[in-house]
Amino acid sequence: xWLKFEQRPEPSKVMTYLSPLLAVGLMFLSGLxxxxxxxxxxxxxxxxxxxxxLRDSYGVAxxxxxxxxxxxxxxxxxxxxxxxxxNIGAEGQLLxxxxxxxxLALHFEGSTSRLxxxxxxxxxxxxxxxxxxxxxxxxxxxxxxxILTSLMLVxxxxxMVSWLVHGPWKDPDGFNFPQTKLFxxxxxxxxLLAGTRVNVALIFxxxxxxxxxxxxNRSFMGYQMKVAGxxxxxxxxxxxxxxxxxxxxxxxGGAMAGVAGISEVAGPIGxxxxxxxxxxxxxxxxxxxxxxxxxxxxFFSSLLMAxxxxxxxxxxxxxxxxxSISKVFQGMLLFFLLGSDVFINFRPRLVRRRK
Amino acid sequence: xxxxxxxxxxxxxxxxxxxxxxxxxxxxxxxxxxVLNLGAEGIVSVGxxxxxxxxxxxxxxxxxxxxxxGAGMVMSLLFGISALTLMANxxxxxxxxxxxxxxxxxxxxxxxxxxxxxxxxxxRVPLLHRLPLLGPSLFEQQGLVxxxxxxxxxxxxxxxxxxxxxxLRAVGESPVAAHAIGYGVVRIRxxxxxxGGAMAGIGGAFLSVFYTPMWVEGxxxxxxxxxxxxxxxxxxxxxxxxxxxxxxxGCMITQMFVQGSxxxxxxxxxxxxxxxxxxxxxxxxxxxxxxxxxxxxxxASLGQPFLPDA
Numbered sequence: 001x002w003l004k005f006e007q008r009p010e011p012s013k014v015m016t017y018l019s020p021l022l023a024v025g026l027m028f029l030s031g032l033x034x035x036x037x038x039x040x041x042x043x044x045x046x047x048x049x050x051x052x053x054l055r056d057s058y059g060v061a062x063x064x065x066x067x068x069x070x071x072x073x074x075x076x077x078x079x080x081x082x083x084x085x086x087n088i089g090a091e092g093q094l095l096x097x098x099x100x101x102x103x104l105a106l107h108f109e110g111s112t113s114r115l116x117x118x119x120x121x122x123x124x125x126x127x128x129x130x131x132x133x134x135x136x137x138x139x140x141x142x143x144x145x146x147i148l149t150s151l152m153l154v155x156x157x158x159x160m161v162s163w164l165v166h167g168p169w170k171d172p173d174g175f176n177f178p179q180t181k182l183f184x185x186x187x188x189x190x191x192l193l194a195g196t197r198v199n200v201a202l203i204f205x206x207x208x209x210x211x212x213x214x215x216x217n218r219s220f221m222g223y224q225m226k227v228a229g230x231x232x233x234x235x236x237x238x239x240x241x242x243x244x245x246x247x248x249x250x251x252x253g254g255a256m257a258g259v260a261g262i263s264e265v266a267g268p269i270g271x272x273x274x275x276x277x278x279x280x281x282x283x284x285x286x287x288x289x290x291x292x293x294x295x296x297x298x299f300f301s302s303l304l305m306a307x308x309x310x311x312x313x314x315x316x317x318x319x320x321x322x323x324s325i326s327k328v329f330q331g332m333l334l335f336f337l338l339g340s341d342v343f344i345n346f347r348p349r350l351v352r353r354r355k
Numbered sequence: 356x357x358x359x360x361x362x363x364x365x366x367x368x369x370x371x372x373x374x375x376x377x378x379x380x381x382x383x384x385x386x387x388x389x390v391l392n393l394g395a396e397g398i399v400s401v402g403x404x405x406x407x408x409x410x411x412x413x414x415x416x417x418x419x420x421x422x423x424x425g426a427g428m429v430m431s432l433l434f435g436i437s438a439l440t441l442m443a444n445x446x447x448x449x450x451x452x453x454x455x456x457x458x459x460x461x462x463x464x465x466x467x468x469x470x471x472x473x474x475x476x477x478x479r480v481p482l483l484h485r486l487p488l489l490g491p492s493l494f495e496q497q498g499l500v501x502x503x504x505x506x507x508x509x510x511x512x513x514x515x516x517x518x519x520x521x522x523l524r525a526v527g528e529s530p531v532a533a534h535a536i537g538y539g540v541v542r543i544r545x546x547x548x549x550x551g552g553a554m555a556g557i558g559g560a561f562l563s564v565f566y567t568p569m570w571v572e573g574x575x576x577x578x579x580x581x582x583x584x585x586x587x588x589x590x591x592x593x594x595x596x597x598x599x600x601x602x603x604x605g606c607m608i609t610q611m612f613v614q615g616s617x618x619x620x621x622x623x624x625x626x627x628x629x630x631x632x633x634x635x636x637x638x639x640x641x642x643x644x645x646x647x648x649x650x651x652x653x654x655a656s657l658g659q660p661f662l663p664d665a
Contacts, residue, residue, distance in 0.1 A: 142643055145587065145639060152633075156629045159625040166623075285454075289447065321462075322465035328462050331455025331456070335452075338441070345442075
């Protein structure tokens, strides 16, 4: 007997939504096996990794805190992904957003203006957009593959952050640590809930989800982008500009990543350091895919991804495992999703093997 | 600049270019079959850590290379299952492999982070290694450097002079036609993907066992991605991969130029480190500007899934 995939007459709606759940289930299952292989009790491992982070209200608040940058980046990226624009450099755009907004905070240190914080957010968005504009320009003008260029710029952005915090922007009273001064209270995002670290960036993120939904589902431009992604030639025939899709896709991703970046440094971190993001820009790609590129899906998948980050920290603390285990889970999740997606277009069938 | 300085610059360039050659040639063969595997960064990372661990425990660099190769093949098999058997989007599958591989390597590598391996003695070609200027670069190198040169010849011969290579290219240009005359498109693509994985794994082994020789999280530092760009730069031709790899190898050792030239300018290290990445972007722009160059040279079915029995 042999498993064969038979093309469905049309893609299965049910499987479109079932596939992420199947992927999450498979990830849990392989997590149990992974803990077993590592010589830990699977039950204990599962408890520490997936349940411990949420045992109190502070943990739940942290979950939303960590989900915020993921939500922002993912909703921005999803706009591009829908149009087959592969911006994989959100991590770099996030960092440049943090630098652009952070520059305002440092430059107007001590200012009590109410405009400072909104200005920082706008600067963050513009910074991210500027960084994303480079691959967009190179793609539309020179036909350079945006996957490779946007990724290369991540490394450049990381080195830029490193240079600034080791050099010109280093806090002179900071005992030589590679970090800037702490942002003043006026340059820090207000908290939503006292006693937690959740700040107003969560509101931005949810706002971005709503705007993203309206753009993709209720605007003509969003429709054009979807067509460009699903049927390139149809889009071209209808006169939809492919270049514009690239620009909008890249800039949306850059803007949201930039806001995520400034929200991190003006939020839980409170200054610019070398460790602004534990790979949120990359994890956001997984969030976008697992969320089926839809805002509602992204909301839930960003919470799941945040849980994986927190689980990694718990595993480090209580199971003596490297926290990078969360990246292993993230990677597995995307693989399982891609694998499960086969059921959307195909039906598995057992057939007798041909001789 | 004296001769010995120039000679050491050449030597360092060749060493820095070697992993790029090996990884890029593997990817080139994969892409020639019509499969775009963006997972190179992840495969190189896992190959590096596997090679380091095995070389450390066994004390044998050779076993390390084999381990890197094996790990690379296992990783690329994951990609194959996703992109070839389950017909998932190749770009997404490759990204998944990169994210997964970089994470997995960090996870496996944690206990090895503060260990250094004994450096491996190079293989000297008698007499010739004493040649001025070129001697050390060409005749006093690690075995894998010689391997990279042999690989260029082997891949060129395979693709353009052997029947199997012709079939592989046919699969990449027109899988439907290749299928129609009876070639197993998926099977051939699997072989190409596994070869690419094996080479990426060996490239990783070179980094962790011979080049540094140690393991640090993130030490691959985008070399997998640069190798992917190299394939585009080389317009899918093996010999040009070598030229590009040494060009980038040179970009990676700019630190040495600056120190050795005795210049008193104080350039931040981060600026020098960013040169290979900026150079990659520039090179991609230069080569992609001319759309027809890319269209003529890239395998026609690159990145498109093939559905058997359709």
